[in-house]
Amino acid sequence: MQLIKVLALPAAGLAGWAAQNAFQKKHAILRNFPVLGNARFALETIGPELRQYIVSANNEERPFTRDQRSWIYASAKQQNTYFGFGTDNNVEFDEGWLVVKHRTFASEAPPTSHGHGDDPAMIPSAKILGGPRGRRHAFRPASIVNVSAMSYGSLSGAAIRALNKGVAMAGAMHNTGEGGLSEHHRQGGDLILQVGTGYFGCRDEQGRLSIPKLVELTADAPVRAIEIKLSQGAKPGLGGMLPGEKVTEEIAAIRGVPVGEDVASPSRHTAFHDVDSMLDVVEEIAEATGLPVGIKSAVGEMGFWEELAELMQDRTRGVDFITIDGGEGGTGAAPLLFADHVALPFRLGFARVYSTFARAGLADEITFIGAGKLGLPANGIVAMALGADMIYVAREAMMAVGCIQAQKCHADSCPTGVATQNPWLERGLDVPSKAVRCGNYLRALRAQLLRLSEAVGVAHPGLVTTDDLELMWGTREGRSIREVYGYEPDWGYVHGQAREQIVDIMHQLVAPDPLDHTQADEPSTAGRQPSTVAH
Numbered sequence: 001m002q003l004i005k006v007l008a009l010p011a012a013g014l015a016g017w018a019a020q021n022a023f024q025k026k027h028a029i030l031r032n033f034p035v036l037g038n039a040r041f042a043l044e045t046i047g048p049e050l051r052q053y054i055v056s057a058n059n060e061e062r063p064f065t066r067d068q069r070s071w072i073y074a075s076a077k078q079q080n081t082y083f084g085f086g087t088d089n090n091v092e093f094d095e096g097w098l099v100v101k102h103r104t105f106a107s108e109a110p111p112t113s114h115g116h117g118d119d120p121a122m123i124p125s126a127k128i129l130g131g132p133r134g135r136r137h138a139f140r141p142a143s144i145v146n147v148s149a150m151s152y153g154s155l156s157g158a159a160i161r162a163l164n165k166g167v168a169m170a171g172a173m174h175n176t177g178e179g180g181l182s183e184h185h186r187q188g189g190d191l192i193l194q195v196g197t198g199y200f201g202c203r204d205e206q207g208r209l210s211i212p213k214l215v216e217l218t219a220d221a222p223v224r225a226i227e228i229k230l231s232q233g234a235k236p237g238l239g240g241m242l243p244g245e246k247v248t249e250e251i252a253a254i255r256g257v258p259v260g261e262d263v264a265s266p267s268r269h270t271a272f273h274d275v276d277s278m279l280d281v282v283e284e285i286a287e288a289t290g291l292p293v294g295i296k297s298a299v300g301e302m303g304f305w306e307e308l309a310e311l312m313q314d315r316t317r318g319v320d321f322i323t324i325d326g327g328e329g330g331t332g333a334a335p336l337l338f339a340d341h342v343a344l345p346f347r348l349g350f351a352r353v354y355s356t357f358a359r360a361g362l363a364d365e366i367t368f369i370g371a372g373k374l375g376l377p378a379n380g381i382v383a384m385a386l387g388a389d390m391i392y393v394a395r396e397a398m399m400a401v402g403c404i405q406a407q408k409c410h411a412d413s414c415p416t417g418v419a420t421q422n423p424w425l426e427r428g429l430d431v432p433s434k435a436v437r438c439g440n441y442l443r444a445l446r447a448q449l450l451r452l453s454e455a456v457g458v459a460h461p462g463l464v465t466t467d468d469l470e471l472m473w474g475t476r477e478g479r480s481i482r483e484v485y486g487y488e489p490d491w492g493y494v495h496g497q498a499r500e501q502i503v504d505i506m507h508q509l510v511a512p513d514p515l516d517h518t519q520a521d522e523p524s525t526a527g528r529q530p531s532t533v534a535h
Contacts, residue, residue, distance in 0.1 A: 028402045028416040028428035063328070064395070064405055068376055075444035076400040076437035097472040098378050106457025108503070121447035122171060122509050125367065126462040126494040126502040127389050129225060130292030130320045132365040137290045138320075139224060139532040141390060143172040144461065145380075145445050147438075148371050148392030149194045149229070149296070151179025153251060154409070155398075158429040159418045160184035162401045165431065166438025170446075175392065178229050178265070180254040181221055187435075190222045190532075194296070196229045198265040200255035209271040209281070211288050213256075218289050224532070225321070226285060228278075230269070230297040231343070232325050275307045279317040286320070294321030294367070299349030300342070302356065309360040319366065322357075323392070324350045326372025346372035347382065351485035354387040358491045363387065364498070377448035384449070384461040385469050385481055387492040393445070400441035401434040450510070459506040462494045 021027075021034035029037040064072075067083070074081045091097050123144045130138030147167050152160045154177070161184045167174045168188035176185055178196025185191060195202065195214070202214035218226070252259040272278040278295075286293045299305075312318040326346025343349065350370055357363045370388035374380045375396025383391050395403070402416040409419040417429035449461045456468045466482035467489075473479070482489070494502060 025430035025433055028430070028434075029404075031430075032415060032417065032425055032428035061405075063373070064399070069399060069405060072375070072396055072399045072441060076441040078440050078444075081444070091472070093474045095473050098382065099470045099472055099478065100381065100452055100455055101468050101470060102455040103457040108457055108459050119443075119447070120171065121443050121450055123446050123450060123461065124502070124505055124509075125389050126460060126498055127364075127367045128498075129367050130286075133286070133292075133318055133320055135286055135290060135292050135320060137224070138292060141173060141224075142532050143170065143442070143446065144384075144390045144449070145170075145375075145442055146173040146192070146390060146392055147175060147397045147442075148394035149175040149177040149192075149227070149232070150394055150398070151177030152182040152184050152254065153179045153421070154419060156414075156417055156420055156426040156429065157182070157184045158426050158431050159398070159401055159434075161187050162429065162431045162434035163397055163438055164189040165435030166397075166401070166442065169435065169439030170442035172442050173224060175227065180256070181217060181223075182250075182254045186221060190224050192225045192227050193218060193221075193223045194227045194229050196265060197267065197269050198255070198263065199271070200257070203256050207270075211284060214285065215288050218291060223291065225292040225294065226289065227321075227323060228269075228282070228285075228293065228295045230295055232296065232298060275304060275311055279308075279311060279319075282319055283317050292320035292367075294319050294323060294369075296323035296325060296369075296371075298325045298327060298343035299353055300344070302352060305353050305356045309356050309362060312362055313360060315365075318362075321367040321369055322353065323369040323371060324353055324388075326350070326370075328372050346370060346374070346379075347386065347485070350383065350386055350388065351487070355486065355491070358387070358488065363491070364495055375445060377445065377452060380445065380449055381452045381461060381464060382469060382481065385464045385466050385492055386485065386487075389462060389494075393442075396445075397438060397441065400438045402429055459503045459510075460494075462502065463499065464493070466492045 018034040021030040021037065024030060027037070027041075029040055033040075067088075071081055073079075089097070122142060125141040125144055128138055128140045131140075147163050150160075150163075155163075160182065164174050164185055164187040167190070172189070173192055174185065174189045175192040176182075176194050178194050178198065178200060180201035181191065181193060195209070199207065199209045201217055202210055204210045204213070214226075217223070247255075247257060247260055247263055249259055251257075255263065257263045269278075272281045282293045282295075285291075297304075308319075324346065325343075326349060327343035328345050344352070350368075354363060354368060357366060367389045368387050369390045369392060370383035370386075371392040371394065373395075374383050374388075374391040375393030380391050398418050399405070401418060403414075403418045404416055406415055408414050412420050412422055414420040414422075414425060415428075417426040420426060453459065453461050453464060456464050458464055466485070466487045467480050469481045470478040471481065471484055481487070482492075493499075
């Protein structure tokens, strides 16, 4: 009896502590695992010491290293993102190490202030999306960093809501993914509607593409552009199957499919069968909706891209944007063989596609979007130098709203409620706080890209050239990105009137404070930034 009394007080304290953790909203892990979750944070606290002597170095983990994840988490929480005591990377001997060649003097440089306080660090696209082809609803995206395609179904409703609210706060855009446009996507953020092989949300009773339904869908939501997905980095050339038990009434309504029946996503489109018929569909959609229309694909054989460039030469038909996904992309669950070996990695795949259109004289008329681990500043600036006008972030955005790289996306057991449909796990993700973190991360990445632009001495990341970046071969040799990927001297950056316009826009956005030449003016408005800016 005495023992029971002795144990009663600690037990009551433990229960109260668990209850407090279960109802707090700051940490999803603690909401779902109120006692055991604290062990994770305790191990994380002493993680550097454990790894130093026992486990692994900061840069050994994959697909994202601990240093990379730490930067994303700190950016999302607006914590200190600096690292002390120099780099712990083997920069003296690693092959392929990136070096940004800063300029000592430059006539053009934005002020060093980005990322501090409430600075939105806005970076509009240098190109007007849909402008060259005269689309009725052409616009200049206000953010070169946007959230990539991740469907509701693969991610939880709470995660989708947090991402959409976050892009609204950051003035960015949110790609719906091929799973259809849900209510979770309607939280204030502008959308890029992705149309996949299943045509979810815009299909007829036979599963074929329905242009009238597509028009109705885009008119009823803040859709700014339409992206036709041909393939993706996680599973290029591979279809998918959503088991019937996962097809709830909500999923069925969103996708336009019967409740409780298996839903197949074919590996190929049925609305077109070659490049020529694909361009016909692109023009039909653009004419019906007035929106810019583009394609998304991982890169394999080059015949498709060469034929597309050839058929666009007469300027009568064409895509408004091209999204290139690297084989290292991976939010979608896929067989290991496909994840490891199908599709070129981003830098090589993008360079081959961009070069094809540059040789054809079409690169300036197309907005290029890059995807595949580009949510890290070093990777992002390489993508911009190679010719990307905008970049997508996917797993990095997932981490900003709580993902811990548990790699349980395919098992419906994501411990943080990000990539699951389990209601108990999903409840751990507090939408309001995670939305703020998503917005913080997007702004922080833009700020880092602006800082790199400043180091190079240009006003916009799109003006960084392939000669401004080198890849090192240990201490033996350094070769410019232009040499490595076979670019011509004028490839990869913005030319002519578009260059003049974006420089003028950046001057207005980052005008220095006349009283403090080290700081930029504070933004005159708080909260949501528009996802489009004046032409």
